[in-house]
Amino acid sequence: MKNIIILGSTGSIGASTLDIVAKFPNRFSVLGLVAGTSDEKLEEQIRTFHPKVVALADATAARRLRARIVESPVEILDGPQGVIEVACHPESDLVISAIVGGAGLVPTLAAIRAGRRVALANKEPMVMAGQLMQEEAHRQGQSIFPVDSEHSAIFQSIEGHRREDVRRIILTASGGPFWEHSLEEMGQATLHQALQHPNWKMGAKITIDSATMMNKGLEIIEARWLFDCPPAQLEVLIHRESIIHSLVEYRDGSVIAQLGLPDMRTPISYAMNYPERLPLEPPPLDLGAIGKLTFYPPDFERFPCLNLAYEALQGGGTLPATLNAANEVAVDAFLKKEIAFLDIVTVIRRTIDASVPQPLRSLEDALEADQRAREKASQFIHSHA
Amino acid sequence: MKNIIILGSTGSIGASTLDIVAKFPNRFSVLGLVAGTSDEKLEEQIRTFHPKVVALADATAARRLRARIVESPVEILDGPQGVIEVACHPESDLVISAIVGGAGLVPTLAAIRAGRRVALANKEPMVMAGQLMQEEAHRQGQSIFPVDSEHSAIFQSIEGHRREDVRRIILTASGGPFWEHSLEEMGQATLHQALQHPNWKMGAKITIDSATMMNKGLEIIEARWLFDCPPAQLEVLIHRESIIHSLVEYRDGSVIAQLGLPDMRTPISYAMNYPERLPLEPPPLDLGAIGKLTFYPPDFERFPCLNLAYEALQGGGTLPATLNAANEVAVDAFLKKEIAFLDIVTVIRRTIDASVPQPLRSLEDALEADQRAREKASQFIHSHA
Numbered sequence: 198m199k200n201i202i203i204l205g206s207t208g209s210i211g212a213s214t215l216d217i218v219a220k221f222p223n224r225f226s227v228l229g230l231v232a233g234t235s236d237e238k239l240e241e242q243i244r245t246f247h248p249k250v251v252a253l254a255d256a257t258a259a260r261r262l263r264a265r266i267v268e269s270p271v272e273i274l275d276g277p278q279g280v281i282e283v284a285c286h287p288e289s290d291l292v293i294s295a296i297v298g299g300a301g302l303v304p305t306l307a308a309i310r311a312g313r314r315v316a317l318a319n320k321e322p323m324v325m326a327g328q329l330m331q332e333e334a335h336r337q338g339q340s341i342f343p344v345d346s347e348h349s350a351i352f353q354s355i356e357g358h359r360r361e362d363v364r365r366i367i368l369t370a371s372g373g374p375f376w377e378h379s380l381e382e383m384g385q386a387t388l389h390q391a392l393q394h395p396n397w398k399m400g401a402k403i404t405i406d407s408a409t410m411m412n413k414g415l416e417i418i419e420a421r422w423l424f425d426c427p428p429a430q431l432e433v434l435i436h437r438e439s440i441i442h443s444l445v446e447y448r449d450g451s452v453i454a455q456l457g458l459p460d461m462r463t464p465i466s467y468a469m470n471y472p473e474r475l476p477l478e479p480p481p482l483d484l485g486a487i488g489k490l491t492f493y494p495p496d497f498e499r500f501p502c503l504n505l506a507y508e509a510l511q512g513g514g515t516l517p518a519t520l521n522a523a524n525e526v527a528v529d530a531f532l533k534k535e536i537a538f539l540d541i542v543t544v545i546r547r548t549i550d551a552s553v554p555q556p557l558r559s560l561e562d563a564l565e566a567d568q569r570a571r572e573k574a575s576q577f578i579h580s581h582a
Numbered sequence: 583m584k585n586i587i588i589l590g591s592t593g594s595i596g597a598s599t600l601d602i603v604a605k606f607p608n609r610f611s612v613l614g615l616v617a618g619t620s621d622e623k624l625e626e627q628i629r630t631f632h633p634k635v636v637a638l639a640d641a642t643a644a645r646r647l648r649a650r651i652v653e654s655p656v657e658i659l660d661g662p663q664g665v666i667e668v669a670c671h672p673e674s675d676l677v678i679s680a681i682v683g684g685a686g687l688v689p690t691l692a693a694i695r696a697g698r699r700v701a702l703a704n705k706e707p708m709v710m711a712g713q714l715m716q717e718e719a720h721r722q723g724q725s726i727f728p729v730d731s732e733h734s735a736i737f738q739s740i741e742g743h744r745r746e747d748v749r750r751i752i753l754t755a756s757g758g759p760f761w762e763h764s765l766e767e768m769g770q771a772t773l774h775q776a777l778q779h780p781n782w783k784m785g786a787k788i789t790i791d792s793a794t795m796m797n798k799g800l801e802i803i804e805a806r807w808l809f810d811c812p813p814a815q816l817e818v819l820i821h822r823e824s825i826i827h828s829l830v831e832y833r834d835g836s837v838i839a840q841l842g843l844p845d846m847r848t849p850i851s852y853a854m855n856y857p858e859r860l861p862l863e864p865p866p867l868d869l870g871a872i873g874k875l876t877f878y879p880p881d882f883e884r885f886p887c888l889n890l891a892y893e894a895l896q897g898g899g900t901l902p903a904t905l906n907a908a909n910e911v912a913v914d915a916f917l918k919k920e921i922a923f924l925d926i927v928t929v930i931r932r933t934i935d936a937s938v939p940q941p942l943r944s945l946e947d948a949l950e951a952d953q954r955a956r957e958k959a960s961q962f963i964h965s966h967a
Contacts, residue, residue, distance in 0.1 A: 353838060357742015362859040365866065434870055444841070450848045450864035452841040453738060456829070463835045474747040479835035481750065485819055485879035494870035 199225050200288055201469070202313075204280070204304055205295035206230040207238040209400045210318040210344070213461045214293050214469070215242060221475060229283040231296070231304070236262040243271050250286065252279035254300070280304045285311035291469060293344070295319055297402055298525050299518075299567055306330055306560055312337045316468035318344035320419040321525075325518040326563040327422025342468045343423050347416050349464030350442035350455035351424060358445075358453065365446040366426055368416055369436040370495070371396050373407040376435065380499055386538040388531065396439035396459045405528045409541050410495075414506025415524075418517050421510055428510045433503060435493040440482070458482055501542050505549065515566030516554040522570035523548035530578045540578075548574045585613040585673055586854070587698075589665070589689055590680035591627055592620040594785045595703040595729070598846045599678050599854070600627060606860060614668040616681070616689070621647040628656050635671065637664035639685070665689045670696035676854060678729070680704055682787055683910050684903075684952055691715055691945055697722045701853035703729035705804040706910075710903040711948040712807025727853045728808050732801050734849030735827030735840035736809060743830075743838065750831040751811055753801055754821040755880070756781050758792040761820065765884055771923040773916065781824035781844045790913045794926055795880075799891025800909075803902050806895055813895050818888060820878040825867070843867055886927050890934065900951035901939040907955035908933035915963045925963075933959045 201218065203211050211232075218225040227246040232239045236258040239251060243266060252274040253259040259275030266273075274282055284292060284304035294305040295318040302322040308315050310333055317323060323330060323341075334341050343352050347368045355363065374393045375383050391408040392401065399407075406412035417431050434444070442464075444454040457463050458479065466475045484490075497504050502524075509520040527544035530536045536544065548570050555562055586603065590596050596617075603610040612631040617624045621643040624636060628651060637659040638644040644660030651658075659667055669677060669689035679690040680703040687707040693700050695718055702708060708715060708726075719726050728737050732753045740748065759778045760768050776793040777786065784792075791797035802816050819829070827849075829839040842848050843864065851860040869875075882889050887909075894905040912929035915921045921929065933955050940947055 353743075353836065355742075357740075358738075359858060364863075367869075436869075441839075444869075446867060447859050448861045448863055449851050449859040450842050450845060450862055450867070451738065451852065451859065452867050454839050454841055456837040456839055457835050460835060466834055467836065473744060474832050474834040474836065476833045477835055478749075478833055482831060482835070482837050484752075484821075484829075484877040487877065489874050489876045491874045492869040492872065 198223070199290040199469070200228040201225050202229040202231070202283060202286060202289045202292045203227070203295065204231045204284055204292065204301060205297065205319065206242055207232040207235040208295055208297055209398075210293070210295035210461060210465065213465050214295070215246060217462055217466050217469060217475065218246060220477075224475075225469065228289050229286050231280050231283050233296070233300070234258045240265055243269060247271070250274065250283055252283045254280055277303065281307045284308040285313060287311070289313055291316055293318060293465070293468070294322065295344075297400060299325055299521055302326060302563065303560070306333065309333045309337060309339065309341070312339065314339055314342070316342040316344050318465070320345055320415045321521050323419040323422050324415050324521045325567060326557060326560060327418065327517070328557060329560060329563070331422050331425075341423065342471065344464050344468045345416065345419065346459070346461065346464050347443045348420060348423055349467055351420060351445060353455040353467070354443065354445040354453040355424070358447065362447045362449070363426070363430070363445055364448045365430050365432055366420060366424060367432045367434050367444040367446065368413060368420060369434050369439070369441050369443055370410060370413040371407065371437060371439045372435045372493070373410060375408055376437065380539070383499070384537065384539050388534060391531070391538055395437070401532055402525070402528055405531060405541075406524070408538070409502045410500040411502035411506065411524050411545075414503050415521065417506055418510050428507060433495040435495055437491045438487065440487065440490055456482060502545070505542070505545055509549070512554050514554045514556045515562055516549070516552070518557070518563045518566040519549055519552045519554070519570040520545060522567040523574040526571050526574035526578070536578055544574050544577050547577050583608070584610050584675040584854070586610050587614040587616070587668060587671060587674045587677045588612070588680065589616045589669055589677065589686060590682065590704065591615040592617040592623040593680055593682055594783075595678070595680035595846060595850065598850050599680070600631060602847055602851050602854060602860065603631065605862075609860075610854065613674050614671050616665050616668050618681070618685070619643045625650055628654060632656070635659065635668055637668045639665050662688065666692045669693040670698060672696070674698055676701055678703060678850070678853070679707065680729075682785060684710055684906055687711060687948065688945070691718065694718045694722060694724065694726070697724065699724055699727070701727040701729050703850070705730055705800045706906050708804040708807050709800050709906045710952060711942060711945060712803065712902070713942060714945060714948070716807050716810070726808065727856065729849050729853045730801065730804065731844070731846065731849050732828045733805060733808055734852055736805060736830060738840045738852070739828065739830040739838040740809070743832065747832045747834070748811070748815070748830055749833045750815050750817055751805055751809060752817045752819050752829040752831065753798060753805060754819050754824070754826050754828055755795060755798040756792065756822060756824045757820045757878070758795060760793055761822065765924070768884070769922065769924050773919060776916070776923055780822070786917055787910070787913055790916060790926075791909070793923070794887045795885035796887035796891065796909050796930075799888050800906065802891055803895050813892060818880040820880055822876045823872065825872065825875055841867060887930070890927070890930055894934070897939050899939045899941045900947055901934070901937070903942070903948045903951040904934055904937045904939070904955040905930060907952040908959040911956050911959035911963070921963055929959050929962050932962050
């Protein structure tokens, strides 16, 4: 029986994780749940999975929750300290880190520092402070387990092979809803259009990141740290059908890839039960019926966020944290219809240009860069409006 | 330094193996070479690679060779016994078994019985007596290493994962030169047309086997024994571009596949240097430039050899040996223009129908079934002519 903690339990990844727990009640037990503000969803999860402890980042939401479930023995914490306390709970066997955006960094790093085993479903912490997270994990004799479908694919394509024989890591990208649109058309893109991902049903933030392809940029940065891979060996390949989740090429010309129908339960369950696979028994992958898989080289002109990500990776230090924060603020403004789709990249570009990158020596360096970038990006958005 | 023995050194696989030896002279040394009748090619190989011992199955060819290279210290053996002696040489680190057709069975099994490590590039021995070969290998504490591109792909897609989690093994097939032809058109197929494989440059026998798709049938039987996999879990998928060499589906829905440009040096070198990969550094696999990979379900109506193979596997005992022998005789007759393309399957079908399958308890059982099937198939061909 594995004791699971889910950071971000009311999001899309959190729900899929709890699906798996419900399917295999003899293998997993929910020890702790963390959410931001969704006290009603969390209440439902408490009543179904009976965790020992939960935390809501929002203290008001926590008060509402406490008032409603007085009869349950669950301990309800709140605020940043409450979130960290659940993340570091000493009885956990696995912490699934799935808080959307940079907010996941502090509790995830805290869990790693506390020697907890962490499976990472949100990429932002790795983007903001990948080197620190890996150093901390090594110090604790742990490795950070990937959950993102591309990184799970890369992990599965290296298992059983020698890391030193790797020549290239190729992350596939669907190209998002605007792959066939001109820059002019993207200039007119509505929020509704940007939220139509061709293959995956995900949260709003990551869906917009897929439309700008910043999602792939962030994944490149994440892969750099997860697999200790030089940026020159990391490539992007457009693959419209999202069936091949990523590929690893070795120096003898052999390429290992992981494929599957788009279903996050596969990589989540792999992380939860590694090295054994759970008998999810989904429909078989019928390539004969699918008929074809298509591929294109990436287009850095129409999707400049890809370039921004490579630049941030090359620049190093706090630059990826700046990139990530500017992106979060810009996407949030787009979701609130404060800026147009193509303004997202402009806001990020201007924020990066206005930033002085610093060396990344501590969590505080990352958080400071994050804070400063958020302020600058907000300024640009307001001056723009 | 690994001491290599190549059974079938003057064939296509043998030549590719020697290519790799030439490229990595500090890693491999040629200890022994075996050929059938090609004394001139073998002479060239002796002068380049300086093996300690060679054998020619054909005694006359061996005499010619001896007469020509009196100055060399190489020991030249001949006949079936000479071939076995080289195959079992006690100083070898690896025996690459690449003799075309059923002729490879006796020396390959002898090498396994002598406790030699064997990499299998010819599928016929496994088809004829897979169970015996595996039992013998287990007894010697050895495993038989796959070299065929599909089986190497399967091996590479299971490495690092749990055999017991496998749900399906999917062998890809190009469909050969006649995939888009009707049965009527195949009835008119010339030898020249049948020898045009769309993706691989191989020997004549295996190229015709690709045109009838018996090659995939034999590979299914080979996979059954190499990976101890029930026939119901073995599937064929038509994949025209031969980029995905095979796939393994696990019970969580994850599919691992091995891909690459069609180049036998990749699987051969993997077998030669496992678990390390050799830096062959071939051109990278550029899926963006290739653009698409296409897939179709197999067509058992137009390619009845696939059915014959599944039937032989289900029937068990000596039936696969019968199938293989009938196929060899029929393909040979087609190569000699004695029969038409579609007669190949008729000859095999009639030979199987006229055979009484026996349990396979020993090498002799397999050889007897092989001999009887060859006689029957020849009779059908002559009565046909």
